[in-house]
Amino acid sequence: MRFFQRLLEPLISAMGLVGLICVTLMMLHVTTDVLLRFVFNLPIGGTITIVSNYYMVILGFGSLAVAESRGAHVSVEVLTELMPRNVQTGLASMAALLGAVVFGFLTVRTWIEAMAKMELGAAMQQGTMTIPVWPSYFALPLGCGLMVLTSLWRAGALATGAPSTFGPDMSDLENYGDPKDE
Known part of the structure; x- marks a missing residue:
């Protein structure tokens, strides 16, 4: 598990940096x-398309x-918190x-889908500009693929009893920053 984590951690850190x-x-x-739109009446062309099709x-x-590696995805534990710890771990795995x-x-x-959009040369028209959007389609399989690897690592870590997060553990946010901890 440790070897797999050492391979995965730089990839996840890189994705976190890309997100930042x-x-x-x-x-x-x-x-x-x-600022340019309202002060100088010179908007930047393609802003909506670039923001919604690339950044977001x-x-x-x-x-x-990144969230999976830190245990930061939303989880509802209404019934599972009443179960024994080993059952909880098995269900999480x-x-x-x-x-x-x-x-x-x-x-x-x-x-x-990304390959099809690339072959088509998918683009969006915004005003007088044509902005290619096909490259952004590759963010989906990249993000999902990294999520597959992270989920497999997490399942294995939970099954073997190894630590199942790296980076700050966000799974216990109710006590995060609690003044009585200081």
């Missing part, structure tokens, strides 16, 4: 567009594995395996 860059670029792009798609799908299967199917399907 996307958020920063999106913020700068939109802010600059708003990359950020949304790239962050899946099975859920991670099921997630890997589902995201595996998504990876294949989104890869097929």
Whole structure:
């Protein structure tokens, strides 16, 4: 498990960095567009298309594995918290395996779609500009594929009793930053 984690951790860190860059670029792009639009009446062409088809798609799908690696996905534990710890761990491991299967199917399907969009040279018209959007379709299989690997790692870690998160563990947010801990 440790070997697999050492291979996976840099990939997930890189995706986290890409997400950080996307958020920063999106913020700068939109802010600059708003300032130029309302102060100088010179909007940046294609802002809506670029923000919605590049920044947001990359950020949304790239962050899946980052959240999974930190145990930060939303989970509802109404019944499972009443079960013994080993049953909870087994269910969490099975859920991670099921997630890997589902995201595996998504990876294949989104890869097929990305290839089709690339062959078509998919683009969007915004005003007088034509903006190619086919490259953004590859963010989906990349993000889903990394999620598959992360889910498999997490399932294996849970099954073997190894630590199932790396980076800050976000699974216990109710006690995160609790003043009595200080």
